[in-house]
């Protein structure tokens with residue numbers, strides 16, 4: 311019987327991360343739960359041990375803190391039992407671009423992009439050498455939506471999508487599965503934490519439904535999983551157009567429409 315991989319989940323104290331923890335424990339996986347709130351992590355860990363009989367390790371870490379991030383990188387690099395990384399921890403943004411302080415910008419980018427990148431890097435070599443392993447990056451449909459006015463947040467999520475597609479290109483030939491999960495509005499604390507009134511949000515998905523759908527994509531080894539997207543062809547068309555654009559842009563001369571004319 312194959313031994314199930316241990317799953318390390320960031321942002322596991324509540325919301326999407328805590329739901330992933332329940333689902334992987336239900337599947338029989340041992341867990342490493344990472345977040346800042348030790349008490350909430352301990353309570354969740356005790357429930358999951360009791361309910362599912364799995365080993366659950368708690369690792370308190372602030373992923374915007376370099377020392378904590380380095381400690382987590384070392385755990386990921388050195389603990390060969392960890393075969394699945396769920397890069398979930400993240401925060402949203404309230405207020406316009408011009409309202410963001412330098413500290414808020416730094417924190418948002420560190421948590422939403424630097425941390426998942428460094429954690430993925432911490433496992434990439436070990437996973438590739440073993441010819442196995444999975445990296446799940448939690449993005450957002452806001453990556454497609456500059457219209458939403460969450461410019462820095464959306465940019466971090468566009469980064470996560472590209473990171474996932476790039477990791478897939480580099481690591482899937484070596485047996486490593488990479489998944490980008492793009493939720494839309496989901497009922498968690500992220501809204502309150504960002505100072506956004508959740509009651510102003512329409513069409514908000516239950517977190518259990520989101521994670522269960524994301525796991526269907528995971529089990530199918532899908533690269534980009536967008537649970538709220540009912541018309542899957544929309545994504546296929548968008549990514550197909552992107553690939554089509556790539557085939558057009560290797561040119562030695564600028565496009566006709568950019569040719570300076572003496573009339574201008």
Ligand SMILES: NC(=O)C1=CN([C@@H]2O[C@H](COP(=O)(O)OP(=O)(O)OC[C@H]3O[C@@H](n4cnc5c(N)ncnc54)[C@H](OP(=O)(O)O)[C@@H]3O)[C@@H](O)[C@H]2O)C=CC1
Pocket residue numbers: 320321322323324325326327344345346347348350371372373374398399400401402421448449450451492493494495496497498499500501503
């Ligand atoms: N909810 C939604 O509508 C959507 C969410 N997403 C994405 O899903 C992911 C999870 O979000 P969601 O569950 O909704 O959010 P929640 O705010 O409910 O949970 C966020 C989790 O991240 C942890 N976290 C926050 N800051 C830090 C930090 N500095 N260091 C370590 N852990 C931290 C929190 O734990 P603690 O405070 O204990 O550290 C918590 O466990 C995020 O990446 C988010 O961008 C994407 C699209 C939609």
Ligand SMILES: N[C@@H](C=O)C(=O)O
Pocket residue numbers: 402403449450451452460463493494495496500
């Ligand atoms: N977290 C949500 C916005 O703040 C989202 O990604 O939809």
